Amino acid sequence: MKIQAINPQRLGDKITEYWSPKIIAQMNDYHFKIAKVQGDFVWHSHAGTDETFIVLDGMLTIQFRDGELRLGQGEMAVVPKGIEHKPAAESECLILLIEPAGTLNTGDAGGEFTSEEEWLQL
Amino acid sequence: MKIQAINPQRLGDKITEYWSPKIIAQMNDYHFKIAKVQGDFVWHSHAGTDETFIVLDGMLTIQFRDGELRLGQGEMAVVPKGIEHKPAAESECLILLIEPAGTLNTGDAGGEFTSEEEWLQL
Numbered sequence: 001m002k003i004q005a006i007n008p009q010r011l012g013d014k015i016t017e018y019w020s021p022k023i024i025a026q027m028n029d030y031h032f033k034i035a036k037v038q039g040d041f042v043w044h045s046h047a048g049t050d051e052t053f054i055v056l057d058g059m060l061t062i063q064f065r066d067g068e069l070r071l072g073q074g075e076m077a078v079v080p081k082g083i084e085h086k087p088a089a090e091s092e093c094l095i096l097l098i099e100p101a102g103t104l105n106t107g108d109a110g111g112e113f114t115s116e117e118e119w120l121q122l
Numbered sequence: 123m124k125i126q127a128i129n130p131q132r133l134g135d136k137i138t139e140y141w142s143p144k145i146i147a148q149m150n151d152y153h154f155k156i157a158k159v160q161g162d163f164v165w166h167s168h169a170g171t172d173e174t175f176i177v178l179d180g181m182l183t184i185q186f187r188d189g190e191l192r193l194g195q196g197e198m199a200v201v202p203k204g205i206e207h208k209p210a211a212e213s214e215c216l217i218l219l220i221e222p223a224g225t226l227n228t229g230d231a232g233g234e235f236t237s238e239e240e241w242l243q244l
Contacts, residue, residue, distance in 0.1 A: 003186065003205070005197045027172040027200045027220065030152070050149040056196075064125065074178075075127045078149045083125070098149065098220065 008034050009056045012094040014120055019113050021097055021105055022120035033097045034120070035105075041087040044109035051079045051099045058093030062086070130156050131178045134216040136242055141235050143219055143227055144242035155219045156242070157227075163209040166231035173201045173221045180215030184208070 006025050011034055015022060019041055021033035037060065053060065054076040062069045062077065063086040069077055079085050087095075106114045128147050134156055137144060141163055143155035159182065175182065176198040184191045184199065185208040191199055201207050209217075228236045 003184075003191055003199055003201060005191055005193050005199055007197050009196050025174075025198065025200050027174045028203075028222075032174075032198075052147075052149045052154075062125075069125055069127055071127050074131050075129050076147065076154075077125055077127055078147050079125060081150075100150075 006032075008032070008096050009094065011120060011122075012036060012056060014122065015094075018092075019105070020115045022118055024120050026101070029101050030098060031101045031103075031117070033099075035095050035097060036092060037087060037089045037095060038092045039088065042106055042109050042111055042113050043084055043086045044107035045082055045084045046079075046099070046103060046107040047082055049081050049100050049103055051081075051097065051103065053077050053079065053087070054096040054098070056094040056096055058089060058091055060093050060095055061088045061090075063088060128154075130154070130218050131216065133242060133244075134158060134178060136244065137216070140214075141227070142237045144240055146242050148223070151223050152220060153223045153225075153239070155221075157217050157219060158214060159209060159211045159217060160214045161210065164228055164231050164233055164235050165206055165208045166229035167204055167206045168201075168221070168225060168229040169204055171203050171222050171225055173203075173219065173225065175199050175201065175209070176218040176220070178216040178218055180211060180213055182215050182217055183210045183212075185210060 021035040143157040
């Protein structure tokens with residue numbers, strides 16, 4: 001039996017770089033990724049897919065063109081495809097992302113924050 | 123802006139029936155469902171899809187034909203498609219399930235535990 005128990009929050013200890021999501025699990029063609037974030041990310045959208053954010057530790061703000069959402073520990077939100085958003089965190093925050101494999105973190109925006117899809121090295 | 127913050131653990135207070143998952147969010151054609159569980163579920167598998175379990179509160183055991191997995195609060199596991207499994211919990215446990223819309227809780231097994239897909243009434 002190779003099915004493993006995964007503790008996303010504990011795996012956060014392995015993350016050393018901000019805004020650099022690492023894959024920790026796969027369900028069909030979807031990836032679960034954890035990311036440590038602090039400061040402001042870039043405005044972007046994903047034309048082809050919704051994106052799920054779950055806050056594991058800290059407080060995440062997701063800015064939209066017409067408002068913002070603040071997510072505390074244990075809260076989640078689904079950002080619909082095509083909706084421009086900018087994640088931000090005043091203090092260090094650990095998040096779990098769920099989205100189709102191949103989804104780029106910067107979506108349509110590109111730029112220096114863009115990170116390659118990569119499994120977390122355990 | 124209609125995008126909402128969702129607190130799966132807090133929504134567990136609205137669940138009154140065991141083994142009856144309720145949808146709380148949708149990402150593309152996938153549903154997030156919460157379920158309160160206690161006692162033994164039925165052996166079943168899902169021929170067409172993987173299934174993700176995240177434990178929000180309590181301890182979940184997932185039995186497999188060749189072993190078992192115990193998931194505590196904050197832990198998750200992805201059960202691959204086609205793999206027979208039987209969830210169980212000695213004490214009340216709240217779980218978050220992620221799977222394609224239309225996935226039946228009893229998979230190929232059917233029976234009295236089968237519940238219709240239904241959004242949580244808030």
